[in-house]
Amino acid sequence: MTVLAAVNTLAIAVFSVILAITLVITYWASKRARSTSEFYAAGRGITGFQNGLAISGDYLSAASFLGIAGLIFLFGFDGFIYSIGFLVAFLTVMFLLAERMRNAGKFTIADVLSFRLRERPARVAAALGTLTVAAFYLIAQMVGAGVLIEKLVGINFTLSVLLTGTFMLCYVVFGGMLATTWVQITKAVLLMTGIFVMSVFVLERVGFNPIELFNQAEAQGQGKESTFSLGPGTFLKNPIDTVSLGLALVLGTAGLPHILMRFFTVPDAKAARSSVVYAMFIIGGFYILTTFIGFGARAVLGEGGVEAAGKGGNLAAPLLAQELGGGEGTTGGDLFLAVIAGVAFATILAVVAGLVLSASSAVAHDVWSSIIRKGQNSDREEVIAAKIAALTIGAIAMLAAIVGGSGLNVSFMVGLAFAIAASANFPALLLALSWPRFNTAGAVTGVLFGIGSALVLISISPIVWGGPPGAPDTGAFAWYDLNNPGLISIPMGFLGCVLGTLLSKERGAERSFHELYVRSETGLGAEKAAAKH
């Protein structure tokens, strides 16, 4: 059971089919992506169900699919903790933000903040939060793309990153949000179908009895070397770090710009909330099926598959597909492997496109149009600025991924992106919508405290300092052993918001609070949908 070394022609064929579909979508969308409302928000004509699929497509990254299946294969229960956090986070989004974002916002997080705060500082702060989160998330995904394509298809890392980046930019620049949305929907359908078929194959082996799958997985996870366990503590060994990660996951989604941006693509608040419930079902189902894949990989591949699955177990799912299809060298095995590899590729493309779009909207809408041009530019100019921003951001991300190389740990980077999102974006957004006294100084201090504390804590964390092998894991300081900064940086974000507000004399934001409050709760004056597509 070796990882494919040579170029896999079957996988390339599957990849080509997927790329062809996405290019047809992009061509169709390109004729419509002219105005800012079309470019950033698909004319707000996406239905609740479509948006539920697109949210799933935006959210379920390669870290979710291959990463979590791999962690469950290697460690059992601990891999599942990520799934729970990623899912429960949608209650935070639904109860606290989704509808109010749709009612009060236009294209970006900054629109909601600047509604009642002084525009320039509020937009600069929000854009900073968006870009920091997008940078961590985007580089993580690009590295993931490079590593996976290199292993699965046999083309080298640099070329893989360039390929992914080029197609991602193609969707965003030519097709805007409409193309990105439909690429995400296509990906969600492909991913759910692929993982469902695989699960049926796995469950068929145990007579469709999940408990039997648990038993067989455990039987294959015995032995001194094995890290597999049906209980916690084999992967997340430091309890306080587990709590920190758990907190970052459940609050982080509510600060992810590319997810929040999706709520601007639906016609109204009703569609926004129904899209969250559709996403909950799709994402919840996905994580249940991922468990079957992870356990299936453990039961079928056993301890012997650990080495082939690579660091982090990322290749466990593709290897399982190969085995289920008939094994290495058989037509069925090669075909199933190629299809699952193709699904993983589509997964990455959809996520990175969403990220680049949200980052470019922050640059073009918040920084260029509102701050540099002070709103005097035309709508068309902003779309052009957004396309240039997307190209620049995409190029930087590709470069960073190539320079940083395959050594970067993908799930770790994504965990950090969640921590920064929860610390910088979430507190300011929540307080802007619910605290009358909240003001500009509060928002700026909160975002800066959130980003600053998260970045400082990450830079002194054990995983960054990485002691010599065998030594106890400590960071720059013996007393600090959190790998995920959330437990400290999220309260810091809130603290910054409160301190900044109370220590400044600015009170004007209270007057405009009434308008934002009524708008966000009732939808009065909300951005309307453009004509149907």
Place this chain on the structure above:
Amino acid sequence: MEEEEPLAPRGEAQAAHTEDRPAGEIDWQAIERSPEFQELIRRRRSFVLPGTIFFLGWYMAFILLTAYAVDFMSERVYQGLTVGYVLALTQFLMVLVLGIMYLRRADKVYDPLARRAIARFVDDDAAKPTTTTEETPR
């Protein structure tokens, strides 16, 4: 494609968001004080606030157990099924149940209340939630 967005500078509309914006014809504070709006806030809050406390509490309890009660979470309920997995499944259940409960309440209670809250203060034409922000001054 329909040109629904004006190509003129959008400065006014956006600047109006922040500085001393003319409240236009809509009296936001009056809407805010209206019994319908207060009822909307009360009804929504009476679900969302306890709901948020409950789901965050139950989720963090699960995380704390995972972190600090490894032996308890590893105990067997039935063969390979451990306490940890049973509790994890309750998290899935919680998400779906709370999600659907909120959706139903929002459709049946909050939306009609919101419509009534804004209908009292604006004429029929403007009552549809489609006004102001992007409109060019006439």
